[in-house]
Amino acid sequence: xxxxxxxxxxxxxxxxxxxxxxxxxxxxxxxxxxxxxxxxxxxxxxxxxxxxxxxxxxxxxxxxxxxxxxxxxxxxxxxxxxxxxxxxxxxxxxxxxxxxxxxxxxxxxxxxxxxxxxxxxxxxxxxxxxxxxxxxxxxxxxxxxxxxxxxxxxxxxxxxxxxxxxxxxxxxxxxxxxxxxxxxxxxxxxxxxxxxxxxxxxxxxxxxxxxxxxxxxxxxxxxxxxxxxxxxxxxxxxxxxxxxxxxxxxxxxxxxxxxxxxxxxxxxxxxxxxxxxxxxxxxxx
Numbered sequence: 001x002x003x004x005x006x007x008x009x010x011x012x013x014x015x016x017x018x019x020x021x022x023x024x025x026x027x028x029x030x031x032x033x034x035x036x037x038x039x040x041x042x043x044x045x046x047x048x049x050x051x052x053x054x055x056x057x058x059x060x061x062x063x064x065x066x067x068x069x070x071x072x073x074x075x076x077x078x079x080x081x082x083x084x085x086x087x088x089x090x091x092x093x094x095x096x097x098x099x100x101x102x103x104x105x106x107x108x109x110x111x112x113x114x115x116x117x118x119x120x121x122x123x124x125x126x127x128x129x130x131x132x133x134x135x136x137x138x139x140x141x142x143x144x145x146x147x148x149x150x151x152x153x154x155x156x157x158x159x160x161x162x163x164x165x166x167x168x169x170x171x172x173x174x175x176x177x178x179x180x181x182x183x184x185x186x187x188x189x190x191x192x193x194x195x196x197x198x199x200x201x202x203x204x205x206x207x208x209x210x211x212x213x214x215x216x217x218x219x220x221x222x223x224x225x226x227x228x229x230x231x232x233x234x235x236x237x238x239x240x241x242x243x244x245x246x247x248x249x250x251x252x253x254x255x256x257x258x259x260x261x262x263x264x265x266x267x268x269x270x271x272x273x274x275x276x277x278x279x280x281x282x283x284x285x
Contacts, residue, residue, distance in 0.1 A: 047163060047217070048073040048134035051270060052080070054211075055161040060084040061129035064122055064153075067091055067136030071100030071111055077132060078109040088122050090114045093236055116146045119153055127155040135268075137164035141191040143198070147205035147273075154275055160207065163270040166214060167192045171256060171264050172231055178252060179243040186235050195269050208276040214269045220261050224253050227262045 052073065057063065057080040065074040068089030078087040089111045091097050100111045112122075122128065131150050140146050150160055168190060176183035193201075195214040202209045221227035228241040241249070256262055 044135050045072050047268075049076065051132070051134055051161060051163045052076060054270070054272070055130060055132060055159075057081060057130060058085075062123075062126055062155075063087045063130045063132055064119070064128050065089040066116070066119075066131060066133040066150075067139075068097075068100060068111065069093070070096045071104060073132075073134060074100065074111070075104065075106060075109060078106040081108065083108060086110075088112065090119070090122075116140075116149055119149060123153040127158065128153045129155050129158045131158075131160040131162075133160075133162045133164075135164060137162050137198075138166075138190055138192050143191070143193070144201040144204045147201060147207060151205055151207055151275060156275055159210070159272055159274040161270070161272045164198075164268060165192060166194050166267040166269050169264045169266045171262065174256075175227070175231060175252065176239060178245075178248050179239060179241065182238065182240060182243060186238055195271075198269055198271060202271065202273045206276070207273040210272045210274060212269065212271040214267065216265070216267050218263050218265050220263055222261050224249075224257065224262060227264075 057077060059080075059082040061081045062085065063077050063081060065077060065087060068074045068091045071089050074087055074089035078085075081087060086108050087106075087110075089097075089100060089109070090113075091100075091111075092113065092115050094113050097111050097113045104111060128150075131154070137143055137146075147160070154160070168187065173187060176187050195212055199209055199212055221230060232239045232241065244252075
């Protein structure tokens with residue numbers, strides 16, 4: 001459900017070390033939640049790969065992967081821009097960034113712990129050609145403010161391509177509420193909005209909406225443990241299944257298990273936006 005940014009998008013950014021220096025650094029102990037997130041989000045990665053195709057990444061571009069998670073898609077972006085391009089992945093989760101850095105090999109790729117507030121550091125010497133964000137915007141409450149900030153970093157011909165969840169999947173909502181009170185707090189951190197609301201934010205940020213689609217999908221977890229592990233990882237270890245009474249968890253499994261598997265039905269959107277042509281600004285006043 002998320003390659004998410006559940007922490008405040010206005011947090012500080014710390015630049016990472018050069019990826020080429022990784023071999024000289026002490027080995028990093030990656031927390032289990034980050035490793036579980038990488039293993040459990042393959043369906044999300046597949047959708048992200050489709051988003052990369054839709055983005056039309058070009059050789060030599062500067063690309064920002066906003067909410068890069070453990071960096072699997074970021075590395076694919078780096079391959080597409082080639083040695084003349086550069087890709088920067090940014091995420092507030094230190095454990096996920098550590099895992100991304102630990103597996104990064106491309107010289108034109110870097111990862112940073114950070115958020116939207118100080119993104120200007122990335123575009124200090126060169127405007128961004130493509131902002132790519134996969135399953136992150138449903139964590140962002142003030143989407144319009146972030147889009148405005150991103151617009152200010154774009155090359156005049158640059159674009160923003162975003163994919164996010166539009167509404168809370170019923171199954172994980174019910175599962176979270178079984179872990180009250182922590183589960184309700186997790187749900188309050190999300191900021192789901194439908195296609196019409198997203199379009200309104202794009203236009204309100206002074207961007208031109210080129211494409212927008214709302215779709216449905218289902219991802220399958222073969223066991224209850226797989227579902228619990230994924231949800232705990234994607235919420236950055238804040239969902240704790242140990243907070244659920246065993247009897248309540250057994251009832252949940254009996255009610256929702258389909259041949260032992262658990263299906264998460266989801267509605268999500270993707271859109272592409274750019275800075276409007278000069279004549280469009282005159283019409284906006």
